[in-house]
Amino acid sequence: MATDYDGVLAPFDADPMQATPVPGAVDTLRSLAALPGVHVAVVSGRDLVTLRTLTEIGDDEPIVLIGSHGAESSSAAVREAMEAAAVTPEDEVTLAELRSDIEALVKEHHSEAHIELKSAAVVVHVRGLPREVGDAAIADARRVALDHPGVKVLKGKSVLELSVSHADKGSAVTALGRHVDAVARVYLGDDVTDEDAFTRMRRPDDLTVKVGTGSTAARYRVADEPAAAALLTRLQELCSAAHVSG
């Protein structure tokens, strides 16, 4: 059972570090993870350190954290499966150049935008800015990416992410499913990067859920983060009842 973080477990906030989970949602994941035969993961574009900080899920807990769109994980099995997509020393050099160019761009031309530095990416944030101001910052950031061959450009919600990671959420989450011999897989996501997971989870017993509006390959949809939290609670109740009845 895997869920995305921003826009699913946690409502959006203009300050990325203030985007905290819907009250009770992480405890629901803990209850699910405590059930025999249920494996739980939080999958995010956040880097692993930040994901751990925001979820407050500890290293000693049985919930797998997958960060940087699959490039980082608390699970050795996922790390091994994603080894070919790991960030190389050459990628680190590209990332340092990218950071420097984006910092210069924002400082000189788009001081209203915010930069988030991640272990495998630089993100330009424009949430809350007037549309034309945000669009101009995103367009210029795209141009910076063109100067750095091999950089992946991901357009998210009020963000442009420039990444040196070669991973994707779909590969990471299906690797975890294989590792635990999952017979049915659940994935909740809200953004374009979650579509990689939705398209890879097409078995009859898989349950894929898009949170919010927009086209999707997911089979089902809920309206927003509180509805996603309510769905997780219902799944926990059903799994718990199935366990009790044997």
Ligand SMILES: O=P(O)(O)OC[C@H]1O[C@H](O[C@H]2O[C@H](CO)[C@@H](O)[C@H](O)[C@H]2O)[C@H](O)[C@@H](O)[C@@H]1O
């Ligand atoms: O894969 P996710 O867990 O959905 O993470 C995707 C990106 O989420 C974050 O940005 C989004 O949430 C911010 C906090 O609410 C918001 O300010 C921003 O507008 C959203 O796009 C995060 O900051 C990125 O690094 C993640 O890649």
